[in-house]
Amino acid sequence: MLKKIIPLAIVSLLLMPALAKEIEELPSGFEGVSWNKVVPLKKATFVKFDENSLIDDFAYISAIPASVFYDEKTGRMYSYPLLFYEDYKKGKEEELSLNSRQGLDYFMEDWVKYAGKLKEIEYINMNEKPWKADNYSVINSNDIYKISSDIALHDWSYSNSAVIAVVGNVNYGSYNRTEKELSGKISPKEIKELVLTGVKQDSIAPQYNDFYVSPEYKYIKADLYWPSKSWFPSFMFIATLGLLQGGLTIPSADPDLQLYCYDDENQLMEVASSENWNILVGPYEELGTYVYNPGRWKAAIVDIPTKGLAGERHGTVGQRIADILTGEVTYYINLKLYPGEEIELPNSPPFMTRNVDFELNWKGDGKLGLIIVDENNVAVGEAVATNVSKQKLHLDQLGEGKYKAVIIQLNESNSSISYTLKYSWECKLPEQQANYIMNAAEGAVLASLNNAPLLYVKPDKIPSEVENALKKLGVKKIYFMNIGGKSTVIKEELKSICEIRKEYISLLDVYADIKNITDENDIVFTTIDPWSYWLVEKLKPEGEKNGALYIAPAAYMAAHHGCPLIAVDMHPELSRAVVWHNEWWKKHAIRDEEPNVAAMYLTGKEVYNFLKENGLEKPGEIESLITVAGQFDIGTPWDRMFVGVAYPGRIIGTPVDTSYWICRSVFYPAVIFANPAVSKNGVKLINGSKSIRMPTGALNIIKPSQEEHFEYPVLNSWITYCHRFNERASKYWGFNYTCASGITPYYEPSTHPIDNNVLAKYGKYGSYWPDLTESEIVPFYL
Numbered sequence: 001m002l003k004k005i006i007p008l009a010i011v012s013l014l015l016m017p018a019l020a021k022e023i024e025e026l027p028s029g030f031e032g033v034s035w036n037k038v039v040p041l042k043k044a045t046f047v048k049f050d051e052n053s054l055i056d057d058f059a060y061i062s063a064i065p066a067s068v069f070y071d072e073k074t075g076r077m078y079s080y081p082l083l084f085y086e087d088y089k090k091g092k093e094e095e096l097s098l099n100s101r102q103g104l105d106y107f108m109e110d111w112v113k114y115a116g117k118l119k120e121i122e123y124i125n126m127n128e129k130p131w132k133a134d135n136y137s138v139i140n141s142n143d144i145y146k147i148s149s150d151i152a153l154h155d156w157s158y159s160n161s162a163v164i165a166v167v168g169n170v171n172y173g174s175y176n177r178t179e180k181e182l183s184g185k186i187s188p189k190e191i192k193e194l195v196l197t198g199v200k201q202d203s204i205a206p207q208y209n210d211f212y213v214s215p216e217y218k219y220i221k222a223d224l225y226w227p228s229k230s231w232f233p234s235f236m237f238i239a240t241l242g243l244l245q246g247g248l249t250i251p252s253a254d255p256d257l258q259l260y261c262y263d264d265e266n267q268l269m270e271v272a273s274s275e276n277w278n279i280l281v282g283p284y285e286e287l288g289t290y291v292y293n294p295g296r297w298k299a300a301i302v303d304i305p306t307k308g309l310a311g312e313r314h315g316t317v318g319q320r321i322a323d324i325l326t327g328e329v330t331y332y333i334n335l336k337l338y339p340g341e342e343i344e345l346p347n348s349p350p351f352m353t354r355n356v357d358f359e360l361n362w363k364g365d366g367k368l369g370l371i372i373v374d375e376n377n378v379a380v381g382e383a384v385a386t387n388v389s390k391q392k393l394h395l396d397q398l399g400e401g402k403y404k405a406v407i408i409q410l411n412e413s414n415s416s417i418s419y420t421l422k423y424s425w426e427c428k429l430p431e432q433q434a435n436y437i438m439n440a441a442e443g444a445v446l447a448s449l450n451n452a453p454l455l456y457v458k459p460d461k462i463p464s465e466v467e468n469a470l471k472k473l474g475v476k477k478i479y480f481m482n483i484g485g486k487s488t489v490i491k492e493e494l495k496s497i498c499e500i501r502k503e504y505i506s507l508l509d510v511y512a513d514i515k516n517i518t519d520e521n522d523i524v525f526t527t528i529d530p531w532s533y534w535l536v537e538k539l540k541p542e543g544e545k546n547g548a549l550y551i552a553p554a555a556y557m558a559a560h561h562g563c564p565l566i567a568v569d570m571h572p573e574l575s576r577a578v579v580w581h582n583e584w585w586k587k588h589a590i591r592d593e594e595p596n597v598a599a600m601y602l603t604g605k606e607v608y609n610f611l612k613e614n615g616l617e618k619p620g621e622i623e624s625l626i627t628v629a630g631q632f633d634i635g636t637p638w639d640r641m642f643v644g645v646a647y648p649g650r651i652i653g654t655p656v657d658t659s660y661w662i663c664r665s666v667f668y669p670a671v672i673f674a675n676p677a678v679s680k681n682g683v684k685l686i687n688g689s690k691s692i693r694m695p696t697g698a699l700n701i702i703k704p705s706q707e708e709h710f711e712y713p714v715l716n717s718w719i720t721y722c723h724r725f726n727e728r729a730s731k732y733w734g735f736n737y738t739c740a741s742g743i744t745p746y747y748e749p750s751t752h753p754i755d756n757n758v759l760a761k762y763g764k765y766g767s768y769w770p771d772l773t774e775s776e777i778v779p780f781y782l
Contacts, residue, residue, distance in 0.1 A: 028076075029076045029077070030670060032665075032667075032668060032669045033561065033668075034077055034561065035077075035518045035560070035561055035562030035563070036070060036075070036076065036518075037075075037076050037077065038076070038077045038078075038079050038667075039076050039077065039078045039079070040079060040080065040114075040115075040667060040670050041078055041080040041119075042115040042116070042118050042119045042120075043118060043119055043121065043133075044080055044081045044108070044118060044121050044122070044131070044133075045067055045080070045081070045083070045121070045122040045123075046083050046084075046122070046126060046130075047059050047063065047082075047124045048084075048085050048125040049100075049548075049655065050125075050547060051531070051547050052545070052546075054547055055125070055142055055144055055147075056084065056124075056552075057548075057549050057552045058144040058147070058148075058167065058456065058552075059139075059147045060084065060124075060553075060659075061440045061443075061444045061454070061551070061552050062147055062148040062440070062454050063082055063124065063151055064082060064444035064445075064447070064448055064552075064555055064556050065163070065447035065448045065453055065559075066151055066154075066155035066156075066453070067081070067556070068082070068448050068559045069448050070448065070449055070450075070451060077560075079666070079667075081111060081660075081667065082556055083104065083107075083656075083660055084100075084552075084553070084655055084656040085104070085130070086100050086104070086654075088101045088102075089101070093536065094535040095536070096536050097533075097534060097535055098533060098535075098654060100656035100660075101656075103653075103657055103660055103661070104656065104660050107664050109674075110671040110675070111663075111671060113671075114667075114670050114671050117132075117134065118131070118132070119133065119134050119135065120133050120134065120137060121133040121135075121136055121137075122136075122137040122138075122139070123136065123137070123138050123139070124139045124140075125140055125142075137154055139154075143463075143465075144167065144456055145167075145455075145456045145457070145458070145465055148454060148455045148466065149463075149465040149466050149469035151453070152453035152454070152455055152469050153469055153472060153473070155453070156473055159452055159453055159474070159475055160476050160477065161450060161452045161475060161479070161501065162454070162470065162473065162478050163443045163444075163446055163447035163450070163454045163455070163479045164443075164455050164457055164479070164480050164494060165439040165443035165454060165455070165457070166436065166439050166456075166457055166480075166481060166490060167436045167439060167440055167456040167458070168436050168458060169433070169436075170429070170433045170434075170436055170437060171429075171433065172428055172429050172530055173429075173546075174355070174427075174428075175426060175429070176350070176426060177424065177425075177426040178350075178424060178426065179423075180346075180347055180422070180423055180424070181420060181422045181423075182343065183418070183420045183421070184343060184407070184418075185417065186340070186341055186368070186407055186409055186416065187416050188339075188366065188409060188412070188414065188415065188416065188417065189216055189339035189409065190339070190412075191336060191411070191412060192217065192335075192336070192337040193335065193337075194211055194334075194335040194337070195333065196209040196211065196299050196332075196333040196335065197209075197330055197331060197332055197333070198255070198301040198303075198331040198333070199330060199331065200226070200253050200255070200303055200329035200330075200331065201303050204303065204304065204735050206258075206302050207301045207303070208298045208300050209299045209300075210296065210297070211297050211298075211335065212295065212296060213294045213295065214294060214337075215294040216339045217337040217340070218291050218338065218339065218340030218341075218342070218371070218408055219288065219289070219337075219340060219369065219371065219384065219406075219408045220335060220337055220338070221286070221287070221288045221335070221336045221338070222257060222272075222274075222285075222287050222299065222333055222334070222335050222336075223284060223285070224255060224284060224286070224301065224331055224332065224333045225283060225285075225331075226253055226283060226331050226332065227330065253283070253329055253331075254303070254304040255301050255302065255304070256273065256275045256285065256301070257274045257300070257301060257333065258270055258272065258273045258274075258300040259271050259272045259287065259289055259297065259298070260297060260298040260300065261291070261295070261297050261298075262295060262296055264293070268298070269292070270597040270598060271289045271290075272287045272289035272596060273287065273594050273597070274287040274593075274594075288384065289379075289596075289598075290371050290379035290382065290406065292379075292598055292602075293377075299333050338369070339409050340406055340409055341406070342405070342406050343404060343405045343407065343421075344402060344403075345402070345404060345405060345423070348400065348401060349398040349401070349425055350425075351400060351429075351434070351575075352397075352427055352428040352431075352434065352529075352569055352575075353398040353399070353400070353426070353427060353428075354396060354397050354425070354426060354427070354428040355426050355428075356394065356395040356396070356397065356398050356423070357392070357393070357394050358381075358393040358394075358405070358421065358422070359392050359393075359421070359422045360390060360392075360393075360407070361421075361422075362390070362417050362418060362419040362420075363419075364413065364415055365413055365414065365415070366409060366410075366411060366417040367409075368391065368409065368410060368417060368419055369382070369383060369384035369385075369407075369408035369410050370382065370383045370384070370406070370407065370408070370421070371383075371384070371405070371406040371408065372393065372395070372405060373403065373404050373405075373406055374398075374399065374401060374402075374403055374579065375402040375403070376576060376602055376603070376606050377602060378576075378579075378580050378598075378602050379406075379580075379596075379599065380395065380398070380579045380580045380583055381393050381395045381583055384408060386411065395579070395583055396583065396586065397529075397579055397582060397583075398425065398579060399572060399574075399575030399576030399578065399579050400572035401572050401576050405421055405423075407421075428529070431484070432484060434567075434570065435484045435486075436459075437528050437549070438528075438567060438570060439483050440454070440456065441551050441552070441554070441555040441565055442507065442555075442565060443479070444555045445510075445555055445558045445559045445564075445565055446479055446513065446514065447479075449518065449559070450479070452479075455469060457490055457494070458490070459486065459487045459489075460487070461490065461493075462493050462494065470497055470498065471497075475497075475498050476498055476499060477498060477499045477501040478498055478500055479501055479502050480494065480500050480503040480504065481504050481510075482504065483504065483505060483506070483507060483510075484505060485503075507566075507570060507571075511564035511566070511614070511616060512615060514562065514563060515564065515616070517562070518562030520561060520563050521563075521617070521618045522561040522562070522563035522623060522624040522625070523563055523564060523611070523624070523625050523626070524554055524557050524558040524561060524563060524564070524565050524566065524627075525554075525566050525567075525568060525574075525625065525626070525627045525628070525629070525638075526550050526551055526554035526565065526567055526568075526627070526628045526629050527551075527578075527629050527633050527634055528551055528567045528569050529569060530545055530546045530547070530549060531544065531545045531548040531549065531630055531633065532630055532632040533630075533654070534632065539589040540632075541586060541632045548654075549655065550628050550629050550630065550633065550655055550658060551565075551567065552655070552659075553628055553651070553658040553662050554628035554629075556662060557628060557662045557665075557666070560662075560666050561624070564616065573609070573610040574606075574610060576606065577603040577604075577606045577607050577610075578634055578635070578638065580599045580603055581600075581603065581635030581637045581638040582632065582633070582635040584599070584635060585631065585632065585637060586632055589631070589632075589636070595637045595640075600641040604641040604645070611623075622646055623646045623647065624648075625639065625642050625646045625647070625648045625649070626649045627650045627651070628650075628651045628658055628662070629652070630653070630654075631652050636650075677712060682711040682712075683710055683713065684708065685707070685710055685713060686706065686707050687705065687710075688705050689701050689703055689705045714778060714779040722772035722773060723772075723773050723775070724762070724772075724773055725745075725746075725773070726744065726745055726746040726772060727746050727771050737772060743769050744769075745769045745770060745772055746764075746768060746769065746770070746772075748768065748769050749767060749768055750767045750768055750769045752767065755770065759771065
């Protein structure tokens with residue numbers, strides 16, 4: 001095919017007239033997310049997705065160097081979509097989150113429209129041909145070694161070099177279940193109580209209160225309330241089917257509560273926050289936190305202005321009378337500081353530790369709690385309920401490294417409390433088997449950059465198909481992917497066939513060479529943890545598919561970005577850093593509380609320390625950090641924590657979803673022109689309804705949802721909260737929104753011509769920075 005023929009065709013068009021015609025049709029390439037200009041080829045490759053096998057993953061990976069490759073002589077990348085294929089799922093409505101075929105169809109509709117007609121489609125392990133092309137290539141095999149050689153022989157006429165990856169059996173399961181136990185005794189100490197106050201001020205300026213935490217205290221609970229009445233909370237609960245549980249509060253207020261400590265660099269660090277809306281839960285804020293550092297702490301109240309209407313009382317009679325007499329609303333923060341002890345676990349979790357259980361038992365009249373903290377001082381899990389006779393804590397995973405158990409004294413006790421801590425874990429996948437996956441994935445990126453095929457060999461044998469491919473292609477030198485350096489026998493066999501240009505036994509060496517080739521500063525993060533699937537509206541993991549990974553689409557993206565592909569499981573620092581994000585998101589995907597800023601900050605520092613120590617960060621430059629993983633495989637806060645220090649991005653969904661979303665991202669400069677919305681004749685779309693509020697409070701629909709004709713429509717795919725915020729809402733909330741750049745929209749003049757009369761429909765003429773009205777501003781600027 002095109003691989004090694006392209007450079008020759010440019011200088012020898014007369015020798016290959018048919019190919020020359022195809023070359024003439026190729027554009028000069030477009031600039032997009034890829035590390036170099038991309039010339040799109042009118043092809044596509046589909047690999048049948050199988051959630052119960054890794055054959056499809058290795059097949060997809062072996063097809064990467066054929067579907068995206070850099071040609072040194074032309075200075076261009078040549079690429080076409082590489083996609084997992086899955087048919088429509090028929091079943092329950094809750095399984096719609098697993099139906100990837102619809103998105104695949106949408107992408108292919110755009111790709112085919114852009115290409116006009118596909119020159120070739122390669123189908124791997126597929127029984128059907130859903131899309132048409134001039135030519136087809138079909139590979140059907142359960143042998144990944146044969147698949148890799150078939151792809152190489154189909155897509156290369158010859159090749160001076162190749163990448164050889166050692167790939168053996170990979171079986172996810174339960175390995176080496178380990179059970180341990182340790183005992184100890186806690187001497188009782190005083191549980192310290194403090195009361196701090198603040199005043200309702202209808203301002204978002206924080207009110208700080210200082211307090212001191214002695215080293216013997218390990219856990220803090222904080223409750224904020226104000227003297228008030230909640231009107232008909234029970235009625236509101238019933239009337240709204242449990243949505244509103246707080247009722248209407250008099251006096252009305254909406255304070256938020258934060259706790260801060262100082263980190264090891266003496267910088268103020270937020271460790272916990274509570275942002276209840278009192279009509280939802282009542283007039284209070286509450287939170288609990290591990291004591292990250294003893295010493296100086298601060299409690300902060302941020303007062304969101306509200307308007308207010310009698311019912312459940314909060315605060316004492318004296319407190320309410322005092323507020324009436326002074327005309328003020330006083331906020332009270334009750335702090336409880338709980339003592340405890342830290343015990344380092346004598347055993348460190350092994351590679352890919354999963355299914356972790358802790359059980360804390362004790363004797364006596366006391367109550368104990370448990371917090372598990374990693375070596376970077378991040379609390380990855382806690383069990384601090386006071387209504388139990390023992391504490392149980394389950395964590396789906398732990399990273400490699402040292403951990404400590406923090407035993408908390410939760411109530412006053414007159415005598416020492418003896419305890420026993422039992423813990424157990426298992427390995428999900430042995431490290432050598434994980435190395436096989438990384439040999440293939442990193443080898444694909446390296447092969448793509450070197451315009452070379454990727455071939456698989458067994459740990460102790462060169463399959464005959466692979467040896468035959470090496471000879472047919474005329475391979476003279478190879479790059480040998482042997483992470484861990486265990487496959488010494490096969491190395492000697494390869495030496496008898498061709499020169500080993502370089503052997504890779506360390507992932508860090510691969511990363512360095514990839515960066516040296518492209519000089520790019522991007523990183524693609526992913527995981528070799530199997531796909532945790534979820535169902536519609538449940539917002540929690542439903543189960544895990546051991547035969548479905550994200551590593552293959554992630555490798556395709558890394559090949560386009562010309563950057564290292566980093567699986568967080570493969571490095572102890574990153575395996576630790578990801579734990580909190582996964583555990584927290586699995587519990588709070590329903591968004592019932594705010595993420596812990598301290599945990600995000602500390603784990604983010606750990607990630608960046610890893611990047612800096614291994615030369616993966618260019619000083620003075622901002623990286624693009626792309627995460628390719630399911631929301632429960634690398635928790636959603638992971639990429640959010642990089643905002644401000646990097647350009648983070650995320651591709652989520654099923655593995656099939658990620659394959660077409662990556663292709664849509666890569667080929668966006670091409671497929672955007674296939675969008676029917678850019679037609680000069682317009683397009684028909686179903687629009688939403690329009691309604692007005694009646695005096696009774698009911699909505700009157702004045703225009704139903706129906707099909708309408710649009711010219712250059714813009715889809716707002718999110719629910720907008722802001723409408724004329726600084727003009728109108730500021731009068732209610734009591735403050736204006738000011739951007740990080742210092743600009744206050746609506747009020748400040750703009751020197752940009754496009755802003756002229758942007759507010760004219762609201763009676764404000766001239767050039768101003770537009771107000772926060774997404775439904776109008778986004779289409780205006782597009």
